[in-house]
Amino acid sequence: ILNVEQSPQSLHVQEGDSTNFTCSFPSSNFYALHWYRWETAKSPEALFVMTLNGDEKKKGRISATLNTKEGYSYLYIKGSQPEDSATYLCARGTGANNLFFGTGTRLTVIP
């Protein structure tokens, strides 16, 4: 079992604040690290797939970094907006692209 841990479990931020969450995973036999955003009543939506140590990905105000040697990834949101409210999931991918998910970080952005 490839345990993936996410922190914090939940957080509330004010609109305009920047925030970040952590995903930690076993560093051995690494293939890929996925980030998804899951809004209430919708299906999870892929944000990033990262495969190389030192990878940095960006999509609008959201960015992610990856450290495979120490087994962690950070997701950053700059200038949070109410529409960013969602649960953010990270998952470690296997060689067969199966995913082992963390329990997620639930973000609430207060207008």
Added chain:
Amino acid sequence: DGGITQSPKYLFRKEGQNVTLSCEQNLNHDAMYWYRQDPGQGLRLIYYSQIVNDFQKGDIAEGYSVSREKKESFPLTVTSAQKNPTAFYLCASSPTGYQPQHFGDGTRLSIL
């Protein structure tokens, strides 16, 4: 629009009954997956298929069965052997390789 369709949205099972959850995709993806979500836990892999007529067990396959007779379809049967079937079930698909998975809207299964 391309996507994944899961049906039904809500399903109720009687004790001792088998039920089948439907998952159809028109994304032309080779790989398909079934996950289960329980409160306070991450999504857990039940079964996956990387090609038609082939599938493998995930972490929690006991009490479930699948088939992959067509590329577009990957139905999941929850059998009476699954003692705790109440959960939210998500189907996903992806191209081969380290690609993001695309998810359906899910089916919520409850026991009567």
